[in-house]
Amino acid sequence: MKSRTIKPPAEVLYKKELMALQKYDKGAKPANWRLSPKAVRTFILGCDEPLEIDGEQVYITKKFYGDDTLIERCIVTLAGNRGLMLVGEPGTAKTMLSELLTAAICGTSTNTIQGTAGTVEDMIKYSWNYAMLLAKGPSREALVPSPIYIGMEKGIITRLEEITRCPSEVQDSLISILSDKVLNIPELGEDGVVFAESGFNVIATANIRDKGVNEMSSALKRRFNFETVFPIKDLSLEVEIIEKESKKLLNQSGIDIKIDRDAVEILASTFHELRNGVTVEGYRLDKPEAVMSTAEAVSVYFQSAMSAYYYDDGNMSMDRVVQNILGAVMKENRDDLNKIKNYFTLVVKQRSTKEGGLWKDYYSAKKWIK
Ligand SMILES: Nc1ncnc2c1ncn2[C@@H]1O[C@H](COP(=O)(O)OP(=O)(O)OP(=O)(O)O)[C@@H](O)[C@H]1O
Ligand SMILES: [Mg+2]
Structure with missing residues (x-):
C-alpha cells in the first residue's frame, strides 16, 4: 500500500474546498485574512450548492454540527x-x-x-x-x-x-x-x-x-x-458524525469496508444515553465517570471496523463493539463497569425483545462485560 500522511492538516485535507471558496469570495475581509468571515462560516458549516472550479463541482461539506x-x-x-x-x-x-x-x-x-x-x-x-x-x-x-x-x-x-x-x-x-x-x-x-x-x-x-x-x-x-x-444534543446528528468520521478514518487507513448504519445507531444511542444519564424513553441511568464523548464513540466504531477488516473477513460484529466500548469506558473508574452492565440489563435487554435485529446481537455480547 502507498504510504501517506496519517493525519493531513485541514488546509491539505480540504484544499479544493478552500480554493473554491477563495475563488467566489466577495465578502469583506479583515486585514491579512485569506477568506471573508462569511466564507469561513461556509467552510465550517457547509453549503448545498456546489462551487465550480476548473470544470469540477466542489461541494463544501458540513464539518461542525451543533450551534x-x-x-x-x-x-x-x-x-x-x-x-x-x-x-x-x-x-x-x-x-x-x-x-x-x-x-x-x-x-x-x-x-x-x-x-x-x-x-x-x-x-x-x-x-x-x-x-x-x-x-x-x-x-x-x-x-x-x-x-x-x-x-x-x-x-x-x-x-x-x-x-x-x-x-x-x-x-x-x-x-x-x-x-x-x-x-x-x-x-x-x-x-x-x-x-x-x-x-x-x-x-x-x-x-x-x-x-x-x-x-x-x-x-x-x-x-x-x-x-x-457543548456535546451534541441531537441523537441523529451524533449518528451522522460517527458515520462520517469513521468513514473518513477508515478511508485514511486504506480500509475498504462498508459502514453498518444499524451498528452506528446502537453505538450512538449507548454513548448519548449514558452521557446524559437518561434514555430516550426518559428512564434515569447512572452516568459513568468516563468521558462518553462523540470522539470516543467514533474511535470505538473505527477500532471495531478495523478488527472486522483484519480478523473477521470484514463482518462487523457487536462483540467487537462491546469489547471496544469496555476499553473506552474503563479508563476512569472500575465502578463504570457496573453502570454499563446496568445499561445492558435495563435498556439493551428491553430493546432486544422489542426491536430485535442488531439489538439482539448487542444484548448477547453482554457476555464480554465481566
Ligand atoms: N459537534 C461536532 N461536530 C463535528 N464533529 C464532532 C463534533 N463533536 C465531536 N466531533 C468529532 O469528535 C472529534 C473531536 O475531537 P477533538 O480532538 O477536536 O475534541 P476536543 O474537544 O479537542 O477534545 P479534547 O478536549 O480531548 O482535546 C472530531 O474530530 C469529530 O470527529
Ligand atoms: Mg483537543
Missing part, C-alpha cells in the same frame, strides 16, 4: 483584538474547530503550541540556537522563534492547545503579548521588538475536565473571549 451561531461568534472574535478561548468537555471538537478556523483564515493550522506541564516561557516567546549564539552572539539568526513569534511576524493565528495544562507563570507571559501585541527581546537591544502584524491572534483550547480554567488569572481571562463547545 451555528457559535461559529459566527468565534470568527468575529478572531477579527477583533481579543483571543478566542474554546472550552468544553473532552471530545467536543474544540481542536477540530481551531484547526478549521486557522486553515480557512490564514491557510495554515500547524502554527501550534501544545500546552503541557513541561511548557516553559521560551516555548511561548523564543529560544536560542546555542551553536549559533556562541558563534555570532545574540542575533536574529541565532534566535529560534516560537509559534507566537511566527504568528506575530507573519500576521497569522497561533493555536495554543490545552492552555490550562501550562504552568500559570507561563500562561501569564501571554498577557502582555495579547494586550500590547508586542514581544520584547531584550538580548537584541534596540532591534529587539516584534510588533504583531494585522491578522495575528490566538486560539486557545481548554478542557474543563482537567482542572485549570478556574485557576487561570483574571488578567489573562480578560484577554480572551470564552466560548463553550
Whole structure:
C-alpha cells in the first residue's frame, strides 16, 4: 500500500474546498485574512450548492454540527483584538474547530503550541540556537522563534492547545503579548521588538475536565473571549458524525469496508444515553465517570471496523463493539463497569425483545462485560 500522511492538516485535507471558496469570495475581509468571515462560516458549516472550479463541482461539506451561531461568534472574535478561548468537555471538537478556523483564515493550522506541564516561557516567546549564539552572539539568526513569534511576524493565528495544562507563570507571559501585541527581546537591544502584524491572534483550547480554567488569572481571562463547545444534543446528528468520521478514518487507513448504519445507531444511542444519564424513553441511568464523548464513540466504531477488516473477513460484529466500548469506558473508574452492565440489563435487554435485529446481537455480547 502507498504510504501517506496519517493525519493531513485541514488546509491539505480540504484544499479544493478552500480554493473554491477563495475563488467566489466577495465578502469583506479583515486585514491579512485569506477568506471573508462569511466564507469561513461556509467552510465550517457547509453549503448545498456546489462551487465550480476548473470544470469540477466542489461541494463544501458540513464539518461542525451543533450551534451555528457559535461559529459566527468565534470568527468575529478572531477579527477583533481579543483571543478566542474554546472550552468544553473532552471530545467536543474544540481542536477540530481551531484547526478549521486557522486553515480557512490564514491557510495554515500547524502554527501550534501544545500546552503541557513541561511548557516553559521560551516555548511561548523564543529560544536560542546555542551553536549559533556562541558563534555570532545574540542575533536574529541565532534566535529560534516560537509559534507566537511566527504568528506575530507573519500576521497569522497561533493555536495554543490545552492552555490550562501550562504552568500559570507561563500562561501569564501571554498577557502582555495579547494586550500590547508586542514581544520584547531584550538580548537584541534596540532591534529587539516584534510588533504583531494585522491578522495575528490566538486560539486557545481548554478542557474543563482537567482542572485549570478556574485557576487561570483574571488578567489573562480578560484577554480572551470564552466560548463553550457543548456535546451534541441531537441523537441523529451524533449518528451522522460517527458515520462520517469513521468513514473518513477508515478511508485514511486504506480500509475498504462498508459502514453498518444499524451498528452506528446502537453505538450512538449507548454513548448519548449514558452521557446524559437518561434514555430516550426518559428512564434515569447512572452516568459513568468516563468521558462518553462523540470522539470516543467514533474511535470505538473505527477500532471495531478495523478488527472486522483484519480478523473477521470484514463482518462487523457487536462483540467487537462491546469489547471496544469496555476499553473506552474503563479508563476512569472500575465502578463504570457496573453502570454499563446496568445499561445492558435495563435498556439493551428491553430493546432486544422489542426491536430485535442488531439489538439482539448487542444484548448477547453482554457476555464480554465481566
Ligand atoms: N459537534 C461536532 N461536530 C463535528 N464533529 C464532532 C463534533 N463533536 C465531536 N466531533 C468529532 O469528535 C472529534 C473531536 O475531537 P477533538 O480532538 O477536536 O475534541 P476536543 O474537544 O479537542 O477534545 P479534547 O478536549 O480531548 O482535546 C472530531 O474530530 C469529530 O470527529
Ligand atoms: Mg483537543
